[in-house]
Amino acid sequence: MPKFERGLMWFRRDLRLEDNATLVQALRECRRLFCVFVFDTDILSTLPADDRRVAFIDDCITELDAELRAAGGGLIVRHEAAHKAIPDLARSLNADAVFAGRDYEPEAKSRDQRVAAALKLEQRHFLQCKDQAIFEMDEILNGQGEPYKVFTAYKNAWLKALRPTHIEPFINQPPSGTLAPPPAQLTQRPSLNDIGFGHPAHPIPVATGSRGAQGLLADFLPRMDLYHERRDFPAVKGPSYLSVHLRFGTISIRALAREAYPAMQAGSVGAATWLSELIWRDFYFMILHHFPHVAGQAFRPEYDSISWECGPEADKLFRAWCDGITGYPIVDAAMRQLNQTGYMHNRLRMVVASFLTKDLGIDWRRGEQYFARQLNDFDLSANNGGWQWAASTGCDAQPYFRIFNPITQSRKFDAQGHVIRRYVPELAALSSKDIHAPWLAQPTALVHAGITLGVSYPMPIVDHGCARKVTLARYGILKD
Ligand SMILES: Cc1cc2nc3c(=O)[nH]c(=O)nc-3n(C[C@H](O)[C@H](O)[C@H](O)COP(=O)(O)OP(=O)(O)OC[C@H]3O[C@@H](n4cnc5c(N)ncnc54)[C@H](O)[C@@H]3O)c2cc1C
Structure with a gap:
């Protein structure tokens, strides 16, 4: 009844x-x-x-x-x-x-x-x-009945707790009520214009609604087994691109786990790695629930005493980062991808977040806010978790002395420069060797590619080697 x-x-x-x-x-x-x-x-x-x-x-x-x-x-x-x-x-x-x-x-x-x-x-x-989660709030706790702060331990407990019922689909079965149509006075639906918005010049480049989500999933499943090999290379179709659908719930998280979990049990490393990413999502929901101070403050309070660069010079550097004109091609390509499409590949999110906080010395919260405005898939928990991970201020974050070298990252993960060529077209004619650090190219190579550094493409706004030393000193004061 x-x-x-x-x-x-x-x-x-x-x-x-x-x-x-x-x-x-x-x-x-x-x-x-x-x-x-x-x-x-x-x-x-x-x-x-x-x-x-x-x-x-x-x-x-x-x-x-x-x-x-x-x-x-x-x-x-x-x-x-x-x-x-x-x-x-x-x-x-x-x-x-x-x-x-x-x-x-x-x-x-x-x-x-x-x-x-x-x-x-x-x-x-x-x-x-x-x-929107498979396990939430207090459902996965450690032996002391407290929330986990380390992902691997959380993930192991998550996997141990998982039963088929946790990921079974919710199906409407009789006896059940019926859906009621809106009463006549409530059928009027405001248009985008009525609510003060318009159709963007560059809409989100994935199909909308449940059908759009199902289409992306169908496209991803044949690639799932290779996810672990491909997911780090932004020019390769490696990830699922489902994040915007997960954000708005046009696909069920259980539906995704129903694909990944059995495939993992059958031995697929790709499926296991992808499931792990879905578990990160639950993990960050859980962290935000238990530690709401992370919205605005460092997970580890001692990191709130870091003194970040501020003032007009820092503002100028921040603007260059936002606009994708830092002189570091991989950073610029990533930021321009974000500005043009609202999407950024996970590897690039890590690179640009590290660059902002550890090369430019700018407060992670400024980057977090910029991502919140730009990302199609913006989600407070995952975005905050990602930023605090990169800035080393979060739970289970990378250690502060681990500082991504944007040139090495570029050579490793976009070796042929495909992503750079696409989003920084003024560098497109450079060779795959020179494209990651144009200021190191021979002058003749630059002339040949039609590039005048400082005119058609900026010189690096910061020297990575020097910035690295400053960052180690900035964080070093927190050592004990
Ligand atoms: C600085 C930074 C900011 C980020 N901001 C967001 C954000 O606002 N919203 C968001 O959904 N993800 C965020 N991520 C995580 C990750 O980059 C995206 O989820 C992923 O790139 C989305 O692409 P995909 O759907 O193709 O992912 P896939 O690789 O196919 O992963 C499948 C799903 O798992 C989840 N997922 C994957 N990685 C993570 C992660 N590290 N943390 C939490 N969930 C994850 C997402 O829901 C994703 O759609 C951020 C990462 C960093 C480093």
Whole structure:
């Protein structure tokens, strides 16, 4: 017997019908279920009008709405502050309960607390489900009952705890409630223009919605066994490119684990390595949940006493990093890829994050914020984890004395200079030997390639060798 007569499903980071834990629970517990998506003005007000992600979400909810209609329901779309929109809507629909997938970000948690409190005042329930992680919050703890701070130990415990039921799909089975179409007065859906956004000149370069996600997964699966060999080379089609879909929940994390886990058990090293990346995702959700201070501060508080470069000179260096004009071709290619497409390969994220913090001596939080604005797949937990890893301020971070050499990284991971040629076309005519460090090329090679250093392409804005020494001294004071 359903517990509630009328319910409201609030879609957030789970824009799909298939294998949606929250939706299945809501349908099980409500006789009639309305569905809503809120373009939250508290979030949108911080974004530029051509933000790619808003257009991506708009496409995804168009698909979601069509699927809901085909199943007898439909999506109510609001453009308002969510903490107000949800209680108001629950009241006007007379919903007994609101269902939502759990979010681990501090601001989302406080928004959810406000919503829960407002609903409670009117005797309505707010029920959250685990959907975007396989294990969350306290589900994986160490022998002392505390959260893990080291990834490998966490991963081993995660794998040990995993049972088939953890990754089984959530399927709506009878007896269950039915999806209710939006009432006539709530069928009007605001367009992108209505909410102050437009179609970006360069939209997110992957197909949207669940179908887009399924397409990427189908494309990746035949490559999964080779993932460990290919994933570090940005010019090679190695990773899955699914991150934006995981971010908005157009694909279920369980669906991915259902592919990777059995393949790993059958001996695939590629699948094991890919599953490990999915576990990093759970790990960083868990870290953010237990240690919310990481949003803004170093995981290890002593690292907050590092004195980063600041002032006009540092601002100039930061701008050059953002714009991809540092004079280090691999860094510039990566930043231009980010600016043009909203995506950056994981290896390049590590290289540019290391460059900003350890070659330019600039606070990791400035880079983190820039990534948050630019990345299609921006996720506070993974982004913060990645930045604190690179800056050596995080849990299980790389040691501070491990400083990536941008030239060596370039020679190793983009040996033929494919990525550089694509995103820094002014260097395209250089040989694969010279392209990683043009200032070391013979003058004749530069002339031949049509390059005047300092004019058509910048000289390096910093000397890596000198910067390395400064960084060791900067971090060295924390040694004991
Ligand atoms: C400085 C920095 C910032 C980052 N910011 C983000 C971010 O905002 N959002 C984000 O999703 N990832 C972030 N990452 C992790 C990683 O770079 C991306 O997840 C990955 O490049 C996405 O491409 P993919 O989907 O092809 O990944 P694949 O290699 O196919 O991996 C599959 C999935 O595993 C997850 N994953 C992979 N690596 C990591 C990781 N290190 N930590 C957590 N989850 C991971 C992602 O959900 C990814 O889609 C960051 C890494 C660094 C070093």
